[in-house]
Amino acid sequence: MSNPYFPKQIFIDKKSLHFPLTEKILERTSHIPTEIIENAQDLISDFGAKRDPLLLGKQTLLITQQRGVFVKPCPCTPGYIGCNYFIINTDLNCPLDCTYCILQNYLDNPLITVHVNTENLWHQMDLFLSRHRHHIIRIGTGELGDSLVLDHLTDRSKEMLGYFKEKKNVLFELKTKTTNIANVLESPPSETIIIAWSLNSARIAQEEERGAPSVAERLEAAHSVMKRGYRVAFHFDPIIRYPGWEEGYAEVVDQMLTKIETQKIAWISLGSLRFPPPLKEVILKRFPQSRILYEELIRGKDGKFRYFKPLRIELYRNFVKFLGKAIRDIPVYFCMESGDVWKKVLKKEPKGKEEVETYLSLPFGDSR
Amino acid sequence: MKSENIKLDIINIKDERFRISYYFDLFALIRSIAEIGLIHPPVVTHRKGNVLIVTGWKRVLACQSLSLPSIPCFVFEGQDDLEAFRLGLQENLTFRTFTLLEKAEILSRLIQLGVTENDVVKGELSLLEIPQTLNHLDIYLDIAALEPEIKAIIHSKNMTYPVAQLLTEYSEEERRLLLSSLHPLGQNKQKELLQNLLEVSKRDHIPVQDILAGEDIQRIISAENLSPLQKAEEIRNLIQRKRYPTLSTWKDTFKSQKKDLEWPDDIKIEPSPFFEGEEYTVQFTFKNSDEYKKKLIKLNELVSHKKISRLLKSSPKKNNE
Incomplete structure (x- = not known):
């Protein structure tokens, strides 16, 4: 995002008022109206009744605490191959407004939400890593919100990078669509830390990723991070079919390979458009001009809409073609795909998520 | 509310300001009233010399068709239309649930009577077991605004909310x-x-x-x-x-390859839904062990046929798979 995000209003859960992170955010947003509330759940219910709760939610920041666990296994989806990834849920929701965003349906809470009880996070993290100390863990933020979009308000990345750079059995990934990389550039790089960008064709980025920087800006940011010494990763997800998709995706892959050294790319994931049925209504309502719903989407084994399999295979095979020889140097994997798609496109069929995890963890930086 | 005997011919059925039901069959009610009389009096109210029905349209219409001269009614004496409408709503809720069209009509009437959208969302949506969002209110109001002949189909085909919602898109x-x-x-x-x-x-x-x-x-x-x-x-x-042009081509190909293989009608073979999985389902019925054996033999013949791999691939040539 060219302009850093600032909400129009901030609500602070009364019990979260005196946390250091709350104070930091309020100091940086002193020009924004704030209101202390007794019960965050009442506020969330009020927002839920609005005509476009999601749009309103994106303009509103809620400061509260994570009552449950911060660290969870990525739920993946039934019937398809996962990758044994773990997610850290620090902040919820995202001010960017992507047509296909699963969060529009996944979360009951439409507000941009920052959980300020970070001490609990580190305590939970220590326990989690201790339990998993005998194997390599792939973990990251950016599942329930962009990893960096609030970073100028929270400095979340600074803390995360500081914590994870010392952990030898962890591959930590920040995932973003933004160019909000000031804190990343200030932090010392580590082989175990990967800064990832979600990429799409220029047309999809422009038409379906409202508020997100252009593909060129994202790649420029990735280039800066790479030059700083970090490894980077790219997620082509969701890949979307539209008239001219071949040229659109060939172009972005070409731009990526021109801008970024292949040995600095930790991995590339590919995933085609997929979503649970209730999201369709939300997209129709919120983005009536979008055409992404009108390709041949069928119900997959998990009940979600996804492209008819031969069309997905066609998409992925083209990606392999676009990547050309670079695919020898970069681990490429599928997010939520079936074994036969792996076999038909990448000529390998992982037996399960552990095998995918091993495949992605093997190139554990240049130093290993 | 006081109770009065009201002459049917003075009830103004042209004023439908409190009416929420339009599509119903009176036959059973007429028969019941003819046999045992009117057990549950309608509610009426006086407005500028007119007697209007607050609740009980079906009962009044049934009594009219039986040519009864007068019926017992409860009389709502207040002059606030909204209060009268809400009374009718509560009265109905005590003994029945509302249809999709009735819910739409109720919400539309409330807005016409000056209730704000937010108050409807907070109040009546919950009462009508509708999710409390403005989006749901919008859709119900769109359904209420549909043409009578479309509403008649929604009623006669007992259409669900998603189908009625789709109709509002046209x-x-x-x-x-x-x-x-x-x-x-x-x-x-x-x-x-x-x-x-x-x-x-x-x-x-x-x-x-x-x-x-x-x-x-x-x-x-x-x-x-x-x-x-x-x-x-x-x-x-x-x-x-x-x-779904590609999916349709795949289905056609599967069908034509089955035909090419002379696959028997009494043994069903189906690919996984939308060809998403790699599995196929074979289904057949049999009456006895001989029939069972015959079908297995036939299946064995089919599986040994050189064209079977084409059927199990089912991929039209122009596709990449």
């Missing part, structure tokens, strides 16, 4: 054109047709009216040898093929 003219194709179909097929047609129109930037005026559809509509149901089915299939 223009009045489009709905009129679709009526004959929708009427013979069951609910799921109606929904499928409405959804696919809308999506083809949006995808191809072709107005629904132009799709329906297409030569292929007109040929079906004018076919003299087809029943209304057959026509509706053919139109539904045609629209589905337009919506």
